[in-house]
Amino acid sequence: MQPKEQATVTAILQLLRYKGIPHSHVRNSGRIARGPGGKIFFANDPLSVKGVADIICCHKGRAVAIEVKSPTGTLRPEQIEWLKEWEKAGGLAMVARSVGGVEAWLDHMPLAGAYPVFQM
Numbered sequence: 001m002q003p004k005e006q007a008t009v010t011a012i013l014q015l016l017r018y019k020g021i022p023h024s025h026v027r028n029s030g031r032i033a034r035g036p037g038g039k040i041f042f043a044n045d046p047l048s049v050k051g052v053a054d055i056i057c058c059h060k061g062r063a064v065a066i067e068v069k070s071p072t073g074t075l076r077p078e079q080i081e082w083l084k085e086w087e088k089a090g091g092l093a094m095v096a097r098s099v100g101g102v103e104a105w106l107d108h109m110p111l112a113g114a115y116p117v118f119q120m
Helices: 005-019 077-088 099-108
Strands: 023-025 031-034 040-043 055-059 062-068 092-096
Touching: 005 023, 005 055, 005 062, 005 099, 062 077, 077 092, 092 099
Parallel strands: 062 092
Antiparallel strands: 023 055, 031 040, 055 062
């Protein structure tokens, strides 16, 4: 049984908190709205950007974007494009498939150099 992406996101957020790494979970799939009669639904947020990574943090002086996928999950085209733009702007980006992979990457992340999208 493969772990669900949300469980991996939660574990990564707990790891970042434990290590004292400033971070934020990006919820970019829409917002909850209340319609007529109190019905709750998801509404597209016109200010949202498609493809934004699941987690943004700052570690070793670098802005890091972490896109979380299951072991067999694939990136959508807009996610690939966003990660490329993030790196082009000077940030680091990784695709995380496990909390252990993120921990190893953060622990061994160099302070300077070229950083391609890192697959775990």
